[in-house]
Amino acid sequence: MLKEVIVVEGKSDIQRIQQAVTADCIATEGFTLRKGVIEQIRVAYEKRGIIILTDPDTAGERIRRVLTKKFPNAQHAFVPRNEAFANDDIGIEQASPESIRRALSVLHTETIDSSNEFTMADLVSHGLSGFPNSAELRASIGAKLGIGYGNGKQFLYRLNHYGITRAAYEAAVQSIINKEL
Incomplete structure (x- = not known):
């Protein structure tokens, strides 16, 4: 089981992550980032650390930027766009378990x-x-x-x-x- 909590966009992403690795996840439920969700992420960030793994699209990048400002020492993982596209949709839920494991094997922390x-x-x-x-x-x-x-x-x-x-x-x-x- 991963020590860090993986932050993704939705419940389908969580299901796909759990096919790839054993980890706790938090879904942002889109770009709104409700206070309750931010509080959950904050607690995870302070106690265990977080890995941000958002969809490789415009909305996912916007969510990543907001989360990075709030949680500057978060780790980042990226599934390549071409590995996250299927059924005319792009997202973590479209990625294979192998692609997710590969993304989680190369983590980066943004420096100020x-x-x-x-x-x-x-x-x-x-x-x-x-x-x-x-x-x-x-x-x-x-x-x-x-x-x-x-x-x-x-x-x-x-x-x-x-x-x-x-x-x-x-x-x-x-x-x-x-x-x-």
């Missing part, structure tokens, strides 16, 4: 201070920004690094705030570029 290790020039030089296939490359490299998908600005933020090292970034880039050749 930016490492400033990476710049937009890094993204451009590796084709991750400004090119027709940049979004696909960011998605693949984000999955490899366990930081999820994001537009160029969000991806750069995650590189600099989730403790990604230059060596890990370069290895992920090379791995994805070599796979495409």
Whole structure:
């Protein structure tokens, strides 16, 4: 059983998580984030720690941002978008148990201070920004690094705030570029 409590968006997500791992979960029940739910998350955060695992879509990212502001030392897990899509729907409930276990094996805690290790020039030089296939490359490299998908600005933020090292970034880039050749 995981020590931390996993925070997801809905009851279907909890059912899918429980097919993958033994863990306690809290559902935000959407973006409203009622006071009672926030209090449940706060108690879990203070006593056991939390892992935020929201859907890889716009609503999920908005929920993640709100929760990160309230709970800055929360851990983050990301299921890649292409592994969370089925039945014309995207979400954790669509992900396979293997994808969920993989996401939970690579956790990141956002740091307040930016490492400033990476710049937009890094993204451009590796084709991750400004090119027709940049979004696909960011998605693949984000999955490899366990930081999820994001537009160029969000991806750069995650590189600099989730403790990604230059060596890990370069290895992920090379791995994805070599796979495409």
